[in-house]
Amino acid sequence: MENIDFDVIIIGAGIYGASMAYSLSKYGLKIVLIEKETPGGAGSSKYSGGIVRVYDEDESLIANNLAGLYEFANWNSIGYPGNSPFFQTGLLYLLKNESVIRAKEIIERSCSDETELIESEQLIDNFPFLKNHTGDYLLYEKNSGYADVRLTIKNLIEGYKSNGGLLLENCNVESAINNDGNWSVKTTFANLHSSVVVFTVGSSIRNFFPDLEVFTKSVPLTLISERETPFILPVIDEINNVFTRPLNGEFFFCGTPGKHINEFPEQLPKYSEIELEDVLSKISKVNGKNYSANVINGFNGHDSYTNDCRPIYQFHKIFKGAYYLSGMSGRGFKSSLAVSKKATKEIIEYLQISNELK
Numbered sequence: 186m187e188n189i190d191f192d193v194i195i196i197g198a199g200i201y202g203a204s205m206a207y208s209l210s211k212y213g214l215k216i217v218l219i220e221k222e223t224p225g226g227a228g229s230s231k232y233s234g235g236i237v238r239v240y241d242e243d244e245s246l247i248a249n250n251l252a253g254l255y256e257f258a259n260w261n262s263i264g265y266p267g268n269s270p271f272f273q274t275g276l277l278y279l280l281k282n283e284s285v286i287r288a289k290e291i292i293e294r295s296c297s298d299e300t301e302l303i304e305s306e307q308l309i310d311n312f313p314f315l316k317n318h319t320g321d322y323l324l325y326e327k328n329s330g331y332a333d334v335r336l337t338i339k340n341l342i343e344g345y346k347s348n349g350g351l352l353l354e355n356c357n358v359e360s361a362i363n364n365d366g367n368w369s370v371k372t373t374f375a376n377l378h379s380s381v382v383v384f385t386v387g388s389s390i391r392n393f394f395p396d397l398e399v400f401t402k403s404v405p406l407t408l409i410s411e412r413e414t415p416f417i418l419p420v421i422d423e424i425n426n427v428f429t430r431p432l433n434g435e436f437f438f439c440g441t442p443g444k445h446i447n448e449f450p451e452q453l454p455k456y457s458e459i460e461l462e463d464v465l466s467k468i469s470k471v472n473g474k475n476y477s478a479n480v481i482n483g484f485n486g487h488d489s490y491t492n493d494c495r496p497i498y499q500f501h502k503i504f505k506g507a508y509y510l511s512g513m514s515g516r517g518f519k520s521s522l523a524v525s526k527k528a529t530k531e532i533i534e535y536l537q538i539s540n541e542l543k
């Protein structure tokens with residue numbers, strides 16, 4: 186069996202693996218990115234809505250959201266490869282009355298430059314489909330929007346390859362074994378070695394670290410058509426628990442929060458009539474229309490969640506040289522580029538210190 190040495194091995198090429206690979210490849214390291222299917226063609230990133238927004242009722246997530254929006258909104262000037270995948274359409278939140286006071290405080294402290302709280306009547310002139318909206322306030326983010334997830338990943342992978350990185354696709358990692366900071370990563374045909382392994386395997390993280398407190402939840406998405414659709418910008422409706430995201434022309438995606446929970450994605454049930462009825466009743470409340478004849482497609486995606494729905498990105502406390510990014514809770518796309526920059530900095534520092542010690 187072939188044995189090959191690398192500086193860094195990255196397992197999993199969803200949005201996190203792709204952005205980690207691109208960002209690390211700028212340091213002249215010998216890197217391999219291994220994906221069991223194709224980049225962005227599996228895991229959560231395959232299904233992601235790609236909404237990029239700032240406000241979150243969990244205030245601890247806002248700093249990464251802001252940093253993520255900055256990366257997407259300045260794709261070309263920052264120097265990311267390829268055409269910008271980002272559509273800066275603006276974005277609306279419909280808030281529950283009881284959450285408005287808290288939202289005001291959060292916005293004032295964390296994101297008043299990007300997020301405006303506006304009385305419903307003022308916005309209904311611009312978004313007449315919200316005439317049935319029952320809340321007092323709407324949040325509007327003029328710089329937010331959504332990105333083409335596939336194009337984002339494709340561009341990052343192209344950039345990574347042109348910086349000299351190796352991509353192994355259709356290649357399953359069978360095991361990753363650590364011997365005091367020397368890693369041996371086994372695929373069917375080769376043993377790959379490095380001092381750092383980045384685990385960006387999404388909901389499969391427990392295959393490598395069974396004790397990690399991460400579980401999987403399904404996130405149903407439904408594709409709907411409407412001639413002259415009002416959903417030309419993402420709408421996050423916290424009152425009816427539904428969100429929309431424009432696709433092309435008359436089509437839009439519509440999603441509800443994740444509900445089925447399991448340890449691994451393979452154990453989740455498929456999209457069913459129950460999800461369909463649920464989303465149709467919710468979306469019909471947003472602008473008072475019945476969408477039952479307009480459904481084009483529906484499927485369940487999945488993501489990895491921690492108990493407190495916070496992302497984890499850090500070196501493993503026990504296994505030297507293992508860095509993992511997981512627990513993205515159905516909302517990890519937006520901050521991926523910014524989080525990967527932070528993770529890259531930590532990994533480069535780790536490599537510098539371990540090289541000095543050698």
Ligand SMILES: Cc1cc2nc3c(=O)[nH]c(=O)nc-3n(C[C@H](O)[C@H](O)[C@H](O)COP(=O)(O)OP(=O)(O)OC[C@H]3O[C@@H](n4cnc5c(N)ncnc54)[C@H](O)[C@@H]3O)c2cc1C
Pocket residue numbers: 196197198199200201202219220221222223224225226227228229230231232233234235236237356357358359385386387388389404405406485486487488510511513514515516517518519520
């Ligand atoms: C339906 C849905 C809608 C979403 N919408 C949004 C949104 O609008 N905005 C937002 O910010 N976030 C959104 N998210 C969340 C976001 O998409 C995820 O947080 C993000 O895609 C997670 O990316 P990842 O790279 O960590 O994991 P993944 O995309 O799951 O990638 C993991 C990769 O690892 C590979 N892999 C696993 N095991 C192995 C192995 N043994 N060997 C080799 N490869 C392996 C998998 O094949 C996969 O490609 C959504 C998620 C879902 C499911």
